[in-house]
Amino acid sequence: MSFQAFSLHQLGWRPELAHHLTLADFEAAYPARVMAVHRSGLVVMSSRGQASVVLPHHLADAGVAVGDWVMIEDDADRVRGLLDRRSEIVRVAAGSEHRRQSIAANLDVLFVVSSCNDDFNPSRLERYLTLALDAGVTPVIVLTKADIGDGVAGFVDEAERLMPGVAVVALNAQDDASVSQLSPWLAQGTTVAFVGSSGVGKSTLTNQVVGDAWQRTSGIREDDARGRHTTTAREMFPTLSGAWVIDTPGMRELRLATAVPELAAVFEDVEAFARQCRFRDCHHEGDAGCAVEAAVSDGALGARRLANYRKLQREAMHAQQTLREQREQSRQFGAMAKQIMRAKRERLGR
Ligand SMILES: Nc1nc2c(ncn2[C@@H]2O[C@H](COP(=O)(O)OP(=O)(O)O)[C@@H](O)[C@H]2O)c(=O)[nH]1
Ligand SMILES: [Mg+2]
Ligand SMILES: [Zn+2]
Structure with a gap:
């Protein structure tokens, strides 16, 4: 049983997706959208219809998500590359x-x-x-x-x-x-x-x-x-x-993995009060001349909203901290791997 195909336009293709592709890519592969991600591979949809494709190991590490655009090899049901994400x-x-x-x-x-x-x-x-x-x-x-x-x-x-x-x-x-x-x-x-x-x-x-x-x-x-x-x-x-x-x-x-700037955009009203605090580094916790706390006491800003902003800030900070640590760890691991490879090459006299 074959499924009707969807055109690139119907699948949500945008011209900018092709920016990093070469003619060679288009000669050897075709674009498709990921409908499902399984341990064993992906289900993709394209102008050729639905297909189950294999994801090579080097691409699995990058992590493919539902909604991703991928290039599929013409002569094998295998992913050739992953296209940049819009979001x-x-x-x-x-x-x-x-x-x-x-x-x-x-x-x-x-x-x-x-x-x-x-x-x-x-x-x-x-x-x-x-x-x-x-x-x-x-x-x-x-x-x-x-x-x-x-x-x-x-x-x-x-x-x-x-x-x-x-x-x-x-x-x-x-x-x-x-x-x-x-x-x-x-x-x-x-x-x-x-x-x-x-x-x-x-x-x-x-x-x-x-x-x-x-x-x-x-x-x-x-x-x-x-x-x-x-x-x-x-x-x-x-x-x-x-x-x-x-x-x-x-x-x-879903849990928050957000960056702090996005939080500030949602809580722009709190940020606007904060800009009026006497001190730049005001913690809004009993600091002298705090405009944020003044706004809460005169009812211009809800106490719940401020408390939630603080809570989300703490979470975001924590998430970013662990992310930095992870990056540092993988950097160290990469350096170590390089060292081992070098030692091995020297041993083999190459
Ligand atoms: N009256 C009414 N019932 C709704 C509405 N939306 C959802 N429900 C009912 O609320 C229950 C939970 O809805 P469901 O779609 O399963 O929620 P989900 O857990 O978010 O997926 C079901 O019994 C729905 O029929 C609505 O707008 N009005
Ligand atoms: Mg549900
Ligand atoms: Zn303040």
Whole structure:
């Protein structure tokens, strides 16, 4: 059974992706997009249709993510190279060593989902907004359960105040017409993902936008498709409007791996007060002439927001510290490996 192919345009190809490619690359290989990453290899989609391809060892180290663009060798189902990413979502692996792992690439929009009820949590939204900026992806806040929530307008208002310029959409994820409010961000070739805590409606939204898009484009019957789902687990899905949704296990357990500048962009209001502190190096903790604490006491700045900013700063600092240590370790390891190689060459008299 063969799947219908997608054109490069439909797959979200951008001309700049070709910048570093040579004619030789195009003569020996063709571009494809990664639909799923497995231990044994990748599932890719291209103008030739779907294929399972092997990832050579030297490329496996670079880490290939769902959504990546790769060049596939013409005469073998093997990846020849990985193209530069426009954006990427990085996960800090749980555990002590804080390994960074790329889990989704070339996203355009990150739908940050919360609901109009007790789950509504501004601190969590701020965390996800930072994550989106860090990834280089446009965030859109989606507030689900607008049909059953009380005081929807209040939630929308609060969400809008979190970060100026970020769109906020309140909807009923179970209703087609309501979900169509997301269509401005679901144009053909666009790549999106939904993040948010469990139970907020991510799966419901995904099902709404995906519908039977895959079956339609693959031209196969629903029952066949169901069998397919189990045999080739895909993590990137076409939507009814021609956009792509990335839904991979890694997206469900994101931790902050962010850089400090992105945090400052989300908390621009706090930064603006900080610039008015008497001292440049003010810690905003009982320092004389602190404008940030003054703003909290006169109600211009929420105490929760400041506390969350501090918390995220600590996390980011910690993540960066471990990253620096990792780099130093791998630098030392590289130097050692070189030394060993040199000694070996000398021993062999080369
Ligand atoms: N009334 C209503 N129920 C919703 C809405 N969104 C999700 N639900 C329900 O909330 C529950 C959790 O949704 P689900 O999509 O599984 O959340 P996920 O854990 O984020 O994937 C399900 O029973 C959904 O039917 C909504 O906008 N309105
Ligand atoms: Mg779910
Ligand atoms: Zn201060």
